Amino acid sequence: MELKNFMEDIVLSKMEEVLRQYPNCCTCENCKRDIAILALNHLPPRYISTEKGQIFARVESMGSEYAVETVTQIADAIEIVMAHPRHEANK
Numbered sequence: 001m002e003l004k005n006f007m008e009d010i011v012l013s014k015m016e017e018v019l020r021q022y023p024n025c026c027t028c029e030n031c032k033r034d035i036a037i038l039a040l041n042h043l044p045p046r047y048i049s050t051e052k053g054q055i056f057a058r059v060e061s062m063g064s065e066y067a068v069e070t071v072t073q074i075a076d077a078i079e080i081v082m083a084h085p086r087h088e089a090n091k
């Protein structure tokens with residue numbers, strides 16, 4: 001049996017949508033990873049077992065339940081990363 005924190009999938013699927021509201025935020029892989037980590041550390045993990053073919057349907061149906069808190073945490077994470085990027089700002 002394998003377990004998966006499906007909040008990871010929800011954060012990753014919502015992140016692009018939230019990033020569009022922050023056109024000044026860097027979207028390099030490093031910054032996107034930092035945003036995902038920050039958001040996930042502020043969200044309670046929700047574990048599911050990873051039976052083939054079921055993950056996607058469950059993320060779709062359960063994702064909407066957590067959409068608001070997920071988007072809020074992603075937005076907070078974006079603001080933190082924008083204020084403290086781990087690399088020089090692109091000019």
Ligand SMILES: [Zn+2]
Pocket residue numbers: 026027028029030031032085087
């Ligand atoms: Zn970056």
